[in-house]
Amino acid sequence: MENKNTIEMHHIDKTFGHDTSKIQVLKDIEFTAQRGEMSLVIGPSGSGKSTFLTIAGGLQTPTAGDVRVEDTPLTAIPVKQRDALRLNKIGFILQAYNLVPFLTVREQFRFVDRIKGATHMTEDELMTLLADLGIQDLITKYPNELSGGQTQRVAIARALYPNPEIVLADEPTAALDSERVTVVGQLLHDLAKKHNKSIIVVTHDMRLKQYADHIYEILDGSMRQAS
Amino acid sequence: MYLAWKEIKHEKLRYGLIIGMILLISYLVYILSGLAFGLAQQNTEAIDSWGAQSVILDKDANTSLQQSMLTKSQTDKMTLTKKESYVGQSAIVAKEAKHAKVSAQFIGLDWDQFIGQKLVLTSGHKPTQANQIVVDDGFKTSNYQLGDKIQFNSNTETYTIVGFTHNAKIDIAPVVYGDLSTWQTLKKLPDTFVASGIISQNAKYQPGVDQLKNYSVAAFINKLPGYSAQNMTFTFMIAFLMIISLVVIAVFLYILTIQKIPNYAVLRAQGVPAKVLVSNTINQALLLVFGGLALGVGLTALTAAALPAGVPIAFNWPILGGVTIGILLTGVIGALIPVKLILKVDPVSVIA
Ligand SMILES: Nc1ncnc2c1ncn2[C@@H]1O[C@H](COP(=O)(O)OP(=O)(O)OP(=O)(O)O)[C@@H](O)[C@H]1O
Ligand SMILES: [Mg+2]
Numbered sequence: 364m365e366n367k368n369t370i371e372m373h374h375i376d377k378t379f380g381h382d383t384s385k386i387q388v389l390k391d392i393e394f395t396a397q398r399g400e401m402s403l404v405i406g407p408s409g410s411g412k413s414t415f416l417t418i419a420g421g422l423q424t425p426t427a428g429d430v431r432v433e434d435t436p437l438t439a440i441p442v443k444q445r446d447a448l449r450l451n452k453i454g455f456i457l458q459a460y461n462l463v464p465f466l467t468v469r470e471q472f473r474f475v476d477r478i479k480g481a482t483h484m485t486e487d488e489l490m491t492l493l494a495d496l497g498i499q500d501l502i503t504k505y506p507n508e509l510s511g512g513q514t515q516r517v518a519i520a521r522a523l524y525p526n527p528e529i530v531l532a533d534e535p536t537a538a539l540d541s542e543r544v545t546v547v548g549q550l551l552h553d554l555a556k557k558h559n560k561s562i563i564v565v566t567h568d569m570r571l572k573q574y575a576d577h578i579y580e581i582l583d584g585s586m587r588q589a590s
Numbered sequence: 591m592y593l594a595w596k597e598i599k600h601e602k603l604r605y606g607l608i609i610g611m612i613l614l615i616s617y618l619v620y621i622l623s624g625l626a627f628g629l630a631q632q633n634t635e636a637i638d639s640w641g642a643q644s645v646i647l648d649k650d651a652n653t654s655l656q657q658s659m660l661t662k663s664q665t666d667k668m669t670l671t672k673k674e675s676y677v678g679q680s681a682i683v684a685k686e687a688k689h690a691k692v693s694a695q696f697i698g699l700d701w702d703q704f705i706g707q708k709l710v711l712t713s714g715h716k717p718t719q720a721n722q723i724v725v726d727d728g729f730k731t732s733n734y735q736l737g738d739k740i741q742f743n744s745n746t747e748t749y750t751i752v753g754f755t756h757n758a759k760i761d762i763a764p765v766v767y768g769d770l771s772t773w774q775t776l777k778k779l780p781d782t783f784v785a786s787g788i789i790s791q792n793a794k795y796q797p798g799v800d801q802l803k804n805y806s807v808a809a810f811i812n813k814l815p816g817y818s819a820q821n822m823t824f825t826f827m828i829a830f831l832m833i834i835s836l837v838v839i840a841v842f843l844y845i846l847t848i849q850k851i852p853n854y855a856v857l858r859a860q861g862v863p864a865k866v867l868v869s870n871t872i873n874q875a876l877l878l879v880f881g882g883l884a885l886g887v888g889l890t891a892l893t894a895a896a897l898p899a900g901v902p903i904a905f906n907w908p909i910l911g912g913v914t915i916g917i918l919l920t921g922v923i924g925a926l927i928p929v930k931l932i933l934k935v936d937p938v939s940v941i942a
Contacts, residue, residue: 417938422937423938443863446861447863449861450861450862450863455859455860461856461859463856465597465853474592474593475860478862478866505600
């Protein structure tokens with residue numbers, strides 16, 4: 364039978380700095396994400412949520428431990444291959460939104476077409492997504508003309524546009540009001556259930572709890588399953 | 591190219607300033623090298639127009655046509671072919687009642703020899719009598735005309751301008767072509783002196799007289815008064831200008847690339863290959879430098895056309911080509927010095 368696991372992390376440690384300034388952010392993390400499921404990772408600010416997520420997506424390497432994305436060991440492959448994996452399999456919704464400042468909303472998507480090609484959404488699907496997120500009227504604007512919440516929603520759409528198998532979201536609702544939180548929560552939930560994607564959301568927004576299949580908590584660098 | 595172009599379009603002011611700076615620098619380099627080359631040419635224009643390959647001079651004249659003198663007893667022992675021509679050079683001041691005085695170089699010719707025969711006139715005709723002269727177009731800037739009667743130095747004889755010729759300058763002064771006998775008069779020489787030297791279109795022409803020597807045209811030109819010193823000054827001036835300009839351009843494009851690093855980090859986080867970002871950087875540098883150069887060339891062409899005729903400006907295509915390629919290359923190098931930073935840009939740095 365096909366492996367349902369999209370991301371597997373074993374014995375992950377992450378430390379920053381050296382000697383006296385050394386801090387251990389993650390300790391012996393065990394984590395698995397599966398297709399068709401949405402996982403929520405919660406924890407207080409500075410607990411290592413972003414660090415965990417970027418290691419899961421191959422943006423940084425753990426100090427120790429093993430990360431596999433769709434059975435490919437991230438730590439063992441060359442940078443180029445890791446880039447390709449990120450480009451083709453993973454949609455990152457980053458905490459700092461990360462839109463390209465000199466491209467309009469429309470062009471943020473177009474640029475993905477150019478380097479990625481085939482698998483992205485159709486124009487209709489994209490328009491539906493933008494309408495769901497309430498940003499369909501913003502496509503000619505530049506990032507500096509958007510509000511924080513609008514930027515965050517564009518960043519969500521940009522990450523989902525290439526139809527990634529795995530979506531890694533860092534505080535995707537930090538700048539949104541309750542109404543939009545519902546929309547985004549439902550959207551991510553549907554992606555898991557209807558499109559069989561693997562969704563991992565890192566947040567301290569408890570309003571997202573109801574959409575998750577699994578909830579984990581990071582405290583003092585250790586992860587445990589929460590109720 | 592997509593990203594490069596979008597970025598330029600979005601930040602018109604910033605990129606406009608950089609293009610403007612490259613424009614000004616290339617304009618400066620083009621115009622200065624044009625002026626230097628134009629001035630250098632005025633040393634040798636006449637000699638170039640003769641198509642000379644060698645110059646026969648007294649071997650003790652320090653390679654100077656003005657200092658050299660051929661005697662009748664020497665020339666009697668020589669046989670000149672169709673490729674040799676006597677010239678008698680003398681520095682003069684030309685004056686005419688109505689016009690300003692002109693410092694000029696008198697070149698006395700035997701009009702039956704090749705220089706006289708091949709001389710191309712822009713107006714008038716060649717002299718038919720000893721007191722007729724053909725002068726460089728440079729005289730026109732002082733309003734001299736066909737038919738004007740001119741005196742040389744303090745002499746009382748008058749000479750009539752019967753023709754104009756173009757591009758005839760030697761030692762940065764306009765040339766007056768006249769008869770060899772006039773040269774003798776100007777120099778106050780007896781008939782036993784025939785000419786200053788012989789210009790030959792044959793590089794290997796041997797006079798067969800011990801006291802006379804064949805000099806290559808290159809050696810002769812290098813010994814023109816002030817010529818090599820002047821050229822060296824200009825060469826160094828332009829070389830320094832080039833080096834400094836190139837460093838300035840490189841620094842600007844370096845800063846430009848550095849400022850892009852955060853944007854590149856965003857794109858790297860999305861999985862955009864570093865290769866795409868590097869080629870984007872190169873393309874953009876080329877686009878900016880090409881734009882600046884094209885405008886610089888345009889402005890230079892306009893300036894050259896607008897300059898008054900008396901200002902010497904001439905373009906040497908190999909030098910200009912070198913300058914252009916140099917600017918293009920340094921632009922790209924400047925943009926690529928931080929390529930390591932592009933390749934190493936840490937996507938995590940923008941995640942916060
Ligand atoms: N590059 C780094 N160098 C040194 N320390 C770092 C680095 N990145 C993160 N840290 C530290 O690791 C800890 C965890 O950071 P992280 O960004 O993962 O927290 P977080 O849970 O995402 O917090 P928040 O909810 O505020 O986003 C923090 O104490 C932070 O200061
Ligand atoms: Mg964080």
